Amino acid sequence: MAHAETHHAQGHHAQGQQHPIGIYLWIWLLLFVFSTFSYLVDYFQLQGMLRWSLIIIFMLLKAGFIVAIFMHMAWERLALKLAILLPPLALLVLVGLMAIEGDYTFVTRLQSFVQQIQSPHEHREVPEFTPGH
Amino acid sequence: MSHTAIVEDKATHSPRSWNTLVRDWSSDQRAFKNVPWGKAMMWIFLLSDTFIFSCFLLSYMTVRMSTLDHWPNPSKVFALHIGGQEIPLILIAIMTFVLISSSGTMALAVKYGYQKDRTKTAILMILTAILGATFVGMQAFEWTKLITEGVRPWGNPWGAPQFGSTFFMITGFHGTHVSIGVIFLIIIARKVWRGDFDIERKGFFTSRKGRYEIVETTGLYWHFVDLVWVFIFAFFYLW
Numbered sequence A: 001m002a003h004a005e006t007h008h009a010q011g012h013h014a015q016g017q018q019h020p021i022g023i024y025l026w027i028w029l030l031l032f033v034f035s036t037f038s039y040l041v042d043y044f045q046l047q048g049m050l051r052w053s054l055i056i057i058f059m060l061l062k063a064g065f066i067v068a069i070f071m072h073m074a075w076e077r078l079a080l081k082l083a084i085l086l087p088p089l090a091l092l093v094l095v096g097l098m099a100i101e102g103d104y105t106f107v108t109r110l111q112s113f114v115q116q117i118q119s120p121h122e123h124r125e126v127p128e129f130t131p132g133h
Numbered sequence B: 001m002s003h004t005a006i007v008e009d010k011a012t013h014s015p016r017s018w019n020t021l022v023r024d025w026s027s028d029q030r031a032f033k034n035v036p037w038g039k040a041m042m043w044i045f046l047l048s049d050t051f052i053f054s055c056f057l058l059s060y061m062t063v064r065m066s067t068l069d070h071w072p073n074p075s076k077v078f079a080l081h082i083g084g085q086e087i088p089l090i091l092i093a094i095m096t097f098v099l100i101s102s103s104g105t106m107a108l109a110v111k112y113g114y115q116k117d118r119t120k121t122a123i124l125m126i127l128t129a130i131l132g133a134t135f136v137g138m139q140a141f142e143w144t145k146l147i148t149e150g151v152r153p154w155g156n157p158w159g160a161p162q163f164g165s166t167f168f169m170i171t172g173f174h175g176t177h178v179s180i181g182v183i184f185l186i187i188i189a190r191k192v193w194r195g196d197f198d199i200e201r202k203g204f205f206t207s208r209k210g211r212y213e214i215v216e217t218t219g220l221y222w223h224f225v226d227l228v229w230v231f232i233f234a235f236f237y238l239w
Helices: A004-010 A021-043 A048-070 A078-085 A087-112 A114-118 B003-012 B018-026 B037-066 B090-114 B118-148 B162-194 B213-238
Strands: B080-082 B085-087
Touching: A021 A048, A021 B090, A021 B213, A048 B090, A048 B213, A078 A087, A078 B018, A078 B037, A087 B037, B037 B162, B037 B213, B080 B090, B090 B118, B090 B213, B118 B162, B118 B213, B162 B213
Parallel strands: none
Antiparallel strands: B080 B085
8 A cells, every 4th residue: 555654654754765965966976977987988099999898887887876876776675676677688688689680781791792892982872782883 | 565564574674685575576466665656657667768779779789780881980070179179079078967967966856855845856856957958959959060061861971871860860869858858857846846745736637646756756767868878978979
């Protein structure tokens, strides 16, 4: 039944998520810092594995803090946590499938349109299917 | 489920333990205890939205992997001339900071909402809406700039034609979410300001008693919009 009454019984202020303001301000600051770092990755033109891993790390840190603190997931019961956080893991399967698919398409195009690779041209109205240029 | 049972449950078992997980899921009527129905439904909606945005980002990944053309460099495409200098990706960085700031003000609005501080909650929510509108404005500027430079969903002057289609699709869908969020924020902020949740005024559509929980539900949506931007920023603009 209504859970709000339970809280009322415990005290008039104890309704919903109550956390000290400091934690929000700290997370806010951290999000700014991580965003600055990820911008600097581009600004200093880091390349290759270093670039990609830094982008992913800062992205996951930001996403984690937003979900855990700002969206209060850290304080929710396990029943809700798992119901919301587990299903997106299925997307990793889709990532794998689409990576294989993308790779396959790339190789197929490479085999079919080799001519275009050998003689690249800059302004094409219709890509791929224009024979000889 | 009686109230005392929930209280006892909390006393003997941590709400984070596997034991309570099994109990919650096997209990009658409510699997998500201590969570208002509106908040649970918002989480489930956001879960479905996660899959929609993931599909967009994954189709972007697929076309970028499979194109034979050179992918336009976002660092240069989104650069701005400021004071005679070309600063890479600066517009997107500012948009990121604006959206993060709006998430911060929203988090504080939720906190003051539960403290029943009507004025602070309403002001912080309006501030969030203003920052959100600023974000959409900057996005409109960005779209205008790219369209005048010749970016179309079917091509662009710098390389792979798929750049335009994925750009307009992903940022357009995200911008729509931000715009809806701004409207949502204004509606709820007005109710907070009017004191609807202090007198538990019944909702126009649901006929249920208005509670400050709706501020947290609105907040969940808003933080999600920021969350999606984190992924777009990483995968589309920085990659």
